[in-house]
Amino acid sequence: MNNQIFSIAYFSKSSIKGSINDVAREIESILTLARSNNKEQGITGALLYSGGYFSQVIEGPMDAVEDLFETIQNDPRHTDVSVLHFNPIPNRSFSDWSMALAGIEDTLFASIDAILKSPDELESEQAGTALINVLYDLVKRHEGQV
Amino acid sequence: MGLIEMEMVDSLTGLLNRIATLSEIDELLIEEGSEPVTLVLLDIGRFRKVNDSVGIQIGDRIIRIVSKRIKNAAPEAHVLGRTSGDNFALAFKGLSQDQLDDITDKLLDFIKRPIAVGGNVIIVSLAIGIATSQPADGKDAASLFHAADIALHHAQRNKLEVTHFEPHMLELAQAAHSLENDLRVSLATHTPELHQAINNEQFSIHYQPIISSSNYAIAGFEALIRWNHPQRGWVSPGQFIPIAEEIGVIDMLGTWVMRKACKDIMQWHGPQLAEDFFISVNVSAKQFKKPALLADTINNALEESRLAPHRLHLEMTETSTFNEIPEKFFAVKETGCKLSLDDFGTGYSSLTYLHSLPFDSVKLDKSFISDLYVRDEARWSLSEKMIRAIFSLSSAIGLELIVEGIETQPQLHFLHKLGCNPMYQGYLFSRPIPTDQIPDFLSTPLHLGDLHEQPNIQHCLL
Numbered sequence: 001m002n003n004q005i006f007s008i009a010y011f012s013k014s015s016i017k018g019s020i021n022d023v024a025r026e027i028e029s030i031l032t033l034a035r036s037n038n039k040e041q042g043i044t045g046a047l048l049y050s051g052g053y054f055s056q057v058i059e060g061p062m063d064a065v066e067d068l069f070e071t072i073q074n075d076p077r078h079t080d081v082s083v084l085h086f087n088p089i090p091n092r093s094f095s096d097w098s099m100a101l102a103g104i105e106d107t108l109f110a111s112i113d114a115i116l117k118s119p120d121e122l123e124s125e126q127a128g129t130a131l132i133n134v135l136y137d138l139v140k141r142h143e144g145q146v
Numbered sequence: 147m148g149l150i151e152m153e154m155v156d157s158l159t160g161l162l163n164r165i166a167t168l169s170e171i172d173e174l175l176i177e178e179g180s181e182p183v184t185l186v187l188l189d190i191g192r193f194r195k196v197n198d199s200v201g202i203q204i205g206d207r208i209i210r211i212v213s214k215r216i217k218n219a220a221p222e223a224h225v226l227g228r229t230s231g232d233n234f235a236l237a238f239k240g241l242s243q244d245q246l247d248d249i250t251d252k253l254l255d256f257i258k259r260p261i262a263v264g265g266n267v268i269i270v271s272l273a274i275g276i277a278t279s280q281p282a283d284g285k286d287a288a289s290l291f292h293a294a295d296i297a298l299h300h301a302q303r304n305k306l307e308v309t310h311f312e313p314h315m316l317e318l319a320q321a322a323h324s325l326e327n328d329l330r331v332s333l334a335t336h337t338p339e340l341h342q343a344i345n346n347e348q349f350s351i352h353y354q355p356i357i358s359s360s361n362y363a364i365a366g367f368e369a370l371i372r373w374n375h376p377q378r379g380w381v382s383p384g385q386f387i388p389i390a391e392e393i394g395v396i397d398m399l400g401t402w403v404m405r406k407a408c409k410d411i412m413q414w415h416g417p418q419l420a421e422d423f424f425i426s427v428n429v430s431a432k433q434f435k436k437p438a439l440l441a442d443t444i445n446n447a448l449e450e451s452r453l454a455p456h457r458l459h460l461e462m463t464e465t466s467t468f469n470e471i472p473e474k475f476f477a478v479k480e481t482g483c484k485l486s487l488d489d490f491g492t493g494y495s496s497l498t499y500l501h502s503l504p505f506d507s508v509k510l511d512k513s514f515i516s517d518l519y520v521r522d523e524a525r526w527s528l529s530e531k532m533i534r535a536i537f538s539l540s541s542a543i544g545l546e547l548i549v550e551g552i553e554t555q556p557q558l559h560f561l562h563k564l565g566c567n568p569m570y571q572g573y574l575f576s577r578p579i580p581t582d583q584i585p586d587f588l589s590t591p592l593h594l595g596d597l598h599e600q601p602n603i604q605h606c607l608l
């Protein structure tokens with residue numbers, strides 16, 4: 001059971017102040033650190049900033065995911081964290097990325113907005129899967145652009 | 147780690163333990179300077195329940211995580227300790243109100259964020275009690291702690307997140323404490339023998355008749371506990387039952403009522419009594435948590451009194467935990483007694499309960515009937531619609547309906563016109579009657595006034 005891979009997906013509200021450029025700079029620095037930390041811990045995943053919200057998927061061994069999630073919880077750069085799912089998964093979705101950037105956007109993606117507002121319509125479980133899919137598509141698209 | 151250090155430190159979190167926390171606060175209080183000391187006590191809500199559901203090991207990890215979050219959210223604390231299982235204390239010197247607000251906001255924000263442990267995601271709730279020492283009053287840590295603790299209890303009781311100590315809370319706490327003491331004395335809670343423990347001079351049961359609407363026979367009685375304290379006089383059950391639940395004597399009181407009520411009903415005879423009239427006894431949600439004990443109590447009371455099981459009805463108020471425990475209902479139902487859902491139409495009122503749990507009757511909440519006093523047409527007609535809907539719902543799924551709180555002829559007339567056949571209970575028929583007056587009550591006919599000569603209900607309401 002301990003070598004099982006877990007994935008956690010959450011939303012949070014950004015507390016980073018300033019223009020979208022300031023936000024982008026802050027996120028770049030988070031990612032630089034994240035990529036070296038995560039590699040060491042066997043963590044992969046993706047991060048999106050859109051319209052003042054973070055969406056993140058973190059995959060890895062249970063303990064590593066839990067430790068990293070706790071570190072991120074103590075970060076004052078965001079608040080109002082809500083977890084969509086935390087489950088064992090058969091395969092990683094982001095195995096090629098220690099922490100992929102799915103985008104830094106001024107406005108909230110409609111697809112993210114739909115999931116954010118979903119609690120009534122979607123079970124949280126489905127919302128988690130939906131978020132992973134949206135992030136995966138964005139990462140792929142983002143990669144194509146760079 | 148040296149011996150001294152070991153005695154000061156809480157081994158799970160590495161924070162100061164209770165004793166060390168208090169002595170550090172004492173240090174702060176006697177330090178030079180007149181700046182007040184603010185003590186923030188923080189309690190993780192329902193932690194025992196979390197511990198029960200995820201296990202102690204994960205519970206310990208949660209405590210460790212919370213302690214780190216506290217440290218992270220309030221690095222400016224002069225003293226930070228874990229004072230008991232799920233209790234933390236932070237002390238600050240010379241805080242402004244704004245700074246204090248900031249700190250409590252941050253504590254709430256960070257601690258309430260989701261915690262991922264052992265494959266679970268857990269969100270804890272918390273309550274915060276705050277007390278500030280006044281420069282001149284030379285308080286010691288223990289009394290500052292006491293004040294913050296009272297504020298914390300006030301927060302918990304009133305479902306608030308943050309409460310700052312105020313002197314009137316002390317009075318409230320003392321009043322509750324003194325009522326609690328009196329209750330303990332009157333119940334002689336140290337006495338092992340139940341029949342000796344309950345002071346029969348003080349505790350008694352009053353019985354309120356429940357009337358069948360089809361023939362106005364007495365269908366049953368609800369047993370209502372009464373406490374007449376030599377100094378306080380009559381103390382309302384609304385006041386002492388919650389305390390009895392809190393101090394763990396509700397099982398004892400409940401058992402006493404059930405045994406006595408079952409015995410009493412066997413003594414009663416009279417032409418007004420319906421065949422197989424029943425006795426209805428209130429059961430608290432706390433009692434229901436231990437269904438095996440409750441079933442034992444029921445079986446003993448039935449055996450002792452030789453009352454037929456179906457003549458004992460248990461009334462319970464809906465709680466949020468109803469649907470977690472369907473098996474418990476069935477365990478109690480096996481005794482053969484009947485179950486009645488009290489105060490229906492308020493609170494959680496889930497239709498699922500009616501459908502999935504083995505209730506035999508429902509009691510419509512008083513508020514529907516008392517709304518019929520109101521002259522406001524809109525509310526009156528809403529109440530009418532609600533009552534009609536509940537009538538037809540309950541009869542469709544084969545539940546008896548009891549309407550309580552009937553106090554006036556117009557209310558009765560209104561119910562009568564609906565053309566259903568519920569059971570009635572209320573002052574219009576009779577107040578709750580002391581046990582010794584029941585034989586008299588049964589030997590005189592019910593006084594109902596002239597029900598059918600109310601020409602127009604609307605007219606009566608105006």
Ligand SMILES: Cc1cc2nc3c(=O)[nH]c(=O)nc-3n(C[C@H](O)[C@H](O)[C@H](O)COP(=O)(O)O)c2cc1C
Pocket residue numbers: 030033034035037038047054056068071072073074075077078099
């Ligand atoms: C939205 C968000 C996502 C983050 N994701 C990661 C991450 O995947 N990995 C990581 O190491 N840190 C991440 N961080 C940063 C951590 O919260 C924390 O600042 C960092 O791990 C501290 O590392 P250090 O203790 O080595 O300085 C994230 C922060 C935010 C606000």
